[in-house]
Amino acid sequence: MTAQPQYTTPVAFALEHLFIDPMSPSGFSWKTSGTGRRADLRAGRRDTHGYWQVWLGSKLxxxxxxxxxxxxGPIPAGLLVNHIDLNxxxxxxxxxxLLSGALNSRHTGKRGRKTFLPVGMSVSAVGRVxxxxSPGDGLSQVYPCKSFSLLKDHSSERxxxxxxxxxxxxxKRDGEGSPTVASFYCALPDEAVFGPAEGWV
Incomplete structure (x- = not known):
């Protein structure tokens, strides 16, 4: 009999005191004042690497x-939660x-990333896009197109x-109405214009 994965974070405590809030910078807001915080106040603080953390009881x-x-649900052993847009x-x-540790390290190692690109795209330190x-198994990554140099893509065709x-x-992986698809362009600036006329299809 295979052991069921265990939660690695205090989910029960979080469900009682927090709600997932897409408008909050951390992703969370307080829903009760029992934590010593005003309800609906943004929860969390950023660490030195830019990740949001929140105190739940005595645990960060x-x-x-x-x-x-x-x-x-629980994160299976050996897998890590990865930020697709590198932010x-x-x-x-x-x-x-979810990605394996090796793929997560390779993904987060793209230090020349730019934040104006859609989810799943980054720019390397030498200017290659x-x-x-991940196809969903958390153990592999798929590259649907060859990387290319921004400097040589004058028409933005690539x-x-x-x-x-x-x-x-x-x-195809998550469905038309999935959160991934809904937030696909979330890394683009607000003033960006999407649509076929601009090449965004």
Whole structure:
């Protein structure tokens, strides 16, 4: 008989005192004042690496791990919660996925990342655009298009092709109305315009 995975964060305590709030920078707001905080106040603080953490009783918990477990259940042994857009402060559930430790390290190692690209895309330190996603097993990553140099993509043809391929892959993996698809463009600035006329398909 296989042992069931155990929660790694105090989910029961969190369900009593917090609610997942997409409008909160940390992803959480307090729902009771029993914690010593005013209800509806943003919960959490950022650490030196940009990750949100929240005190639950006497335990400091990573918000992204807590959100994952509140929505999806326990994190299986050997897997980590990864921020798809490489932004450790973006705890929207659609931006979180499970990856093995090795893939998580490779993904977060892309230090030249830019925050204006859609979920799953990043720019390396030498200016190459990389697009990848996990097919859902948490143990592998798929690269739907070859990486390319931003400096050589004058018409944005390759950028648009990669964007379209990644969006199609996320729709196939998670469904049209999934949080991942809904937050696909969340890393773009508010003034960005999407649509076929601009090449975003």
């Amino acid at each position: 918990v990573s918000c992204h791990r807590l959100i994952w477990e509140m929505v999806n 450790p402060a973006n705890n929207l559930i659609g931006n979180l996925e 990389i697009g990848c996603y 950028l648009n092709a990669m964007t379209a391929a990644l969006l199609k892959a996320f729709i």
